[in-house]
Amino acid sequence: MQYVTKEFLALGVDDPSLISDKQLTLLDIDHSERENWYELALGRTVSDARAELFVLLKGIKTKANQEKIIKNYKALQSFRKAPPVEAASKKDVPRKAVHGDVTIYCDGGCSPNPGASGSGVAVYRDGYVAELWYGLYEPMGTNNTAELNALYEALLIAQHERTEGNKAEIKCDSMYSINCVKVWAKGWEKKGWTKKGGAIKNLEIIQLCYALYNKIKEDVALDHIKAHAGLEGNELADRMTVYAREQLEPKFVRYEKEIDVAAILKMRAG
Numbered sequence: 001m002q003y004v005t006k007e008f009l010a011l012g013v014d015d016p017s018l019i020s021d022k023q024l025t026l027l028d029i030d031h032s033e034r035e036n037w038y039e040l041a042l043g044r045t046v047s048d049a050r051a052e053l054f055v056l057l058k059g060i061k062t063k064a065n066q067e068k069i070i071k072n073y074k075a076l077q078s079f080r081k082a083p084p085v086e087a088a089s090k091k092d093v094p095r096k097a098v099h100g101d102v103t104i105y106c107d108g109g110c111s112p113n114p115g116a117s118g119s120g121v122a123v124y125r126d127g128y129v130a131e132l133w134y135g136l137y138e139p140m141g142t143n144n145t146a147e148l149n150a151l152y153e154a155l156l157i158a159q160h161e162r163t164e165g166n167k168a169e170i171k172c173d174s175m176y177s178i179n180c181v182k183v184w185a186k187g188w189e190k191k192g193w194t195k196k197g198g199a200i201k202n203l204e205i206i207q208l209c210y211a212l213y214n215k216i217k218e219d220v221a222l223d224h225i226k227a228h229a230g231l232e233g234n235e236l237a238d239r240m241t242v243y244a245r246e247q248l249e250p251k252f253v254r255y256e257k258e259i260d261v262a263a264i265l266k267m268r269a270g
Helices: 006-012 021-026 031-041 048-056 063-089 143-163 175-190 203-216 232-247 261-265
Strands: 102-111 115-125 128-141 168-172 220-224 252-254
Touching (some): 021 048, 021 063, 048 063, 102 143, 115 232, 128 232, 143 232, 175 220, 232 261
Parallel strands (some): 102 168
Antiparallel strands (some): 102 115, 115 128
């Protein structure tokens, strides 16, 4: 996921008044809000694919050329993703062992944003997927709330593993969530959980994540990974976010079906 900053927006537009309708759509901003789009965009998160397209569409004025760029980009992404996923799904291909006893991949998704949201987690032991979790469906959630919910559940799992004497690491593709917990929350806490420019969005779940992370951070690594980059764990967690939305599951529950990696990876991606 890409956190939207002024620096990021400058990569896609030289003049805010020249932003195209396609770029507004990529930022999940209604065209009726064009006049205030810049302020609305700051602080949001968008998928890596949307972020790259936003930049690629810089200065492209005609609709035909915009559509061509989007079509070619999607074709290239499909070409890039197919081989790694296929290779990772084959049972006869040994998976590379990961650092630590347990690696936890977490992801959250929303469609549209805001809209139906869900969270997912994939737990690996000695490099092999052992558990999948999904749920926390919200009919009017956001990408950020879904990502934070997933991170909190991952932290709970890591805390449990820690009490069992296992090493644990968490892999999260949301830079927003990681920054909330590892960077911004400390300053917000010192200021009485306030910040310049208005209220802190998603404060309740941020406080829960921050408190839990501080309890276990000496023994649990929390790192950022790129979304949809062919990492099996990230892809499985992503599929669980969609499954949560499809099942309308409000709780966070374990996936009880057989973990057929190849079949799950063929499920709709978020």
